[in-house]
Amino acid sequence: MVFSKHPPNALLVDDAEDTDMDSAALHGLKTAPIITSDALDSLPSGVVPQVAVYGRLISQHAQNLPAKPGSERLYINTNAPLSALICGVQGSGKSHSTSVLLESCLIKDDRLGTLPEPLSALVFHFDTAAGGGHIQPCEAAYLAALHPDRAGIARAPPVKVLVLPNCVNTMKGVYADLPNVTVEALRFTSADINAQRFLSIMKLDEGGQLPLYMETIMNILRSMDIFDYKRFRTTLDQQDFISSQKLMLDQRLALLDACLAGGTPRNSVTNHFVPGQLTIVDLSSPLMDPSSARGFFDMILGLFMETKCASGKIVVLDEAHKYLTEESSRLTESLLTVVRQQRHLRTRVIVSTQEPTVIPPKFLDLLSFVIAHRFQSPGWLKSLAGHVASEGTSNDELYAKIVALRTGEGILFAPSGLAQVEGMHSDHNSVMPIGRGYLVVRSRLRITRDGGHSLLAVDSAVDALGRLDTDSTPKKVHHGDLSAARESGPTSGNTGLRTPSPDKEPIAPQMPEDDLEERRMALLVEYLKQQAASGRSEVTFSRARTELCRSNREVALAMPAISVSIPKASPPSCILFSSVLFLRGWGSFNVDANQTMFRDLRSSLVHTVQEIPKHGNVAFGLRLP
Numbered sequence: 137m138v139f140s141k142h143p144p145n146a147l148l149v150d151d152a153e154d155t156d157m158d159s160a161a162l163h164g165l166k167t168a169p170i171i172t173s174d175a176l177d178s179l180p181s182g183v184v185p186q187v188a189v190y191g192r193l194i195s196q197h198a199q200n201l202p203a204k205p206g207s208e209r210l211y212i213n214t215n216a217p218l219s220a221l222i223c224g225v226q227g228s229g230k231s232h233s234t235s236v237l238l239e240s241c242l243i244k245d246d247r248l249g250t251l252p253e254p255l256s257a258l259v260f261h262f263d264t265a266a267g268g269g270h271i272q273p274c275e276a277a278y279l280a281a282l283h284p285d286r287a288g289i290a291r292a293p294p295v296k297v298l299v300l301p302n303c304v305n306t307m308k309g310v311y312a313d314l315p316n317v318t319v320e321a322l323r324f325t326s327a328d329i330n331a332q333r334f335l336s337i338m339k340l341d342e343g344g345q346l347p348l349y350m351e352t353i354m355n356i357l358r359s360m361d362i363f364d365y366k367r368f369r370t371t372l373d374q375q376d377f378i379s380s381q382k383l384m385l386d387q388r389l390a391l392l393d394a395c396l397a398g399g400t401p402r403n404s405v406t407n408h409f410v411p412g413q414l415t416i417v418d419l420s421s422p423l424m425d426p427s428s429a430r431g432f433f434d435m436i437l438g439l440f441m442e443t444k445c446a447s448g449k450i451v452v453l454d455e456a457h458k459y460l461t462e463e464s465s466r467l468t469e470s471l472l473t474v475v476r477q478q479r480h481l482r483t484r485v486i487v488s489t490q491e492p493t494v495i496p497p498k499f500l501d502l503l504s505f506v507i508a509h510r511f512q513s514p515g516w517l518k519s520l521a522g523h524v525a526s527e528g529t530s531n532d533e534l535y536a537k538i539v540a541l542r543t544g545e546g547i548l549f550a551p552s553g554l555a556q557v558e559g560m561h562s563d564h565n566s567v568m569p570i571g572r573g574y575l576v577v578r579s580r581l582r583i584t585r586d587g588g589h590s591l592l593a594v595d596s597a598v599d600a601l602g603r604l605d606t607d608s609t610p611k612k613v614h615h616g617d618l619s620a621a622r623e624s625g626p627t628s629g630n631t632g633l634r635t636p637s638p639d640k641e642p643i644a645p646q647m648p649e650d651d652l653e654e655r656r657m658a659l660l661v662e663y664l665k666q667q668a669a670s671g672r673s674e675v676t677f678s679r680a681r682t683e684l685c686r687s688n689r690e691v692a693l694a695m696p697a698i699s700v701s702i703p704k705a706s707p708p709s710c711i712l713f714s715s716v717l718f719l720r721g722w723g724s725f726n727v728d729a730n731q732t733m734f735r736d737l738r739s740s741l742v743h744t745v746q747e748i749p750k751h752g753n754v755a756f757g758l759r760l761p
Contacts, residue, residue: 228509258436
């Protein structure tokens with residue numbers, strides 16, 4: 137028998153045969169994260185079955201690509217796993233872009249694109265301002281509220297917000313003005329906790345010298361073949377710790393124990409990971425620090441990855457600079473693992489941040505694309521420049537373009553994104569990767585409400601949810617709505633915002649401010665007295681406004697959307713004083729329960745509120761002796 141020195145060439149691809157695309161080329165087309173409209177038209181039918189419109193393609197800056205595309209639409213390939221960074225200063229359109237991507241993965245609507253199967257979405261949110269009493273809802277929650285003019289026949293996805301068990305009532309007040317949002321306690325079962333997740337909660341990776349009690353904990357863990365939290369706690373309680381160690385240990389375990397208390401397989405966090413639903417884990421709380429938040433997020437991310445979802449998943453790190461660090465942590469390593477295995481995990485990862493310098497360099501190297509909205513810091517560009525390609529463009533030139541971006545516009549880096557080569561015929565051979573170039577883009581309008589508004593002193597009569605109001609109270613601007621509509625011009629009527637017409641909807645005359653505040657206070661105090669007399673311990677002011685609107689709409693509408701805890705048998709003086717504080721929008725503070733004289737209470741509060749900035753929409757409680 138004669139053996140050939142070389143095997144047959146049957147498995148080699150012949151580049152001369154272009155009748156069919158080889159598997160590698162086809163895979164590159166199917167998994168491209170970004171596709172221009174020209175490129176999509178050139179692809180064979182069915183190659184990319186699930187895409188969504190991100191927005192408008194303003195210009196292309198890459199070799200062999202025309203500066204102006206034939207079609208201005210830009211698509212996100214939601215069918216393929218991807219990872220992205222969206223960065224920019226406040227008001228640049230960063231949060232709007234993040235919500236556009238979430239809409240594209242959750243809402244079926246022909247105007248958005250094709251979405252045969254909605255994904256399961258998980259958003260991590262942590263507000264460091266919670267320690268000062270100023271808690272804002274996660275902007276992603278506004279996906280539960282459809283825009284009145286642009287929604288059409290679309291249906292909003294169900295939105296569930298999971299919060300710390302001891303913050304449920306407070307957080308319900310924070311999200312009270314958002315329709316179709318359910319706030320529930322974050323719950324785990326013992327089966328959700330393994331040794332690795334437990335160590336993450338214990339912040340073992342935070343660097344520095346480990347507490348002495350950690351050696352005891354590690355010895356207990358090593359002795360357990362299969363980790364069981366209940367058995368671990370029993371063994372831990374039998375250890376002989378000194379009082380200071382016991383105190384520190386109890387503090388670290390308190391939040392986890394609270395989430396485990398009452399946890400069952402039916403209410404566990406894993407039951408919320410279903411296709412088509414947006415689940416927000418909001419850990420905003422004065423009791424939560426960024427390090428602890430990272431531990432909880434890491435554990436929940438692991439549980440999310442273990443949950444089976446045939447249509448795929450999307451994870452969003454909202455305002456990541458508030459808890460993600462450049463240093464190595466378990467959350468960082470877990471994210472890197474997810475991104476590296478995203479094709480096998482059917483997962484999309486979106487990181488939204490105002491501070492790209494906190495993003496680990498390893499993560500930047502693995503990104504599918506980066507959308508850089510407007511920012512002014514040269515250090516930010518320097519941080520990104522080493523990880524994104526910009527062929528033929530100096531950093532100074534790129535920086536000048538980024539600084540000049542309008543709200544909603546961004547520089548898009550997507551090396552594996554697809555665009556059509558200049559002068560080529562429309563077939564798959566005319567499509568090429570964007571490579572080291574970049575695109576200038578503008579995000580589309582949303583069909584859900586925009587929560588990323590700015591509070592201005594004088595503005596249009598559109599409030600936080602886009603409702604038209606005829607009173608003269610200053611309202612909130614929707615940056616995302618306005619920015620995306622600029623391309624049609626200021627008179628095109630394409631903003632989707634309804635403004636009052638001078639002929640049809642005259643503005644109500646404004647009451648003198650002193651008289652108005654006095655009438656507000658009188659109504660509010662009387663209402664508080666009634667609620668306290670009926671035994672209610674907490675009042676949600678959105679309900680108070682609704683009831684008071686029946687008697688005096690002008691006065692009641694100006695009241696802030698807040699909550700107040702009323703102690704039993706509160707003296708009228710305390711109620712009156714707390715009403716003044718609420719009406720003036722002061723923030724959160726605690727009062728020493730041992731103070732009994734209202735004079736001391738008043739002086740203490742006045743001293744405290746002088747240190748707290750005024751906010752427009754606050755959720756908080758006031759404890760009175």
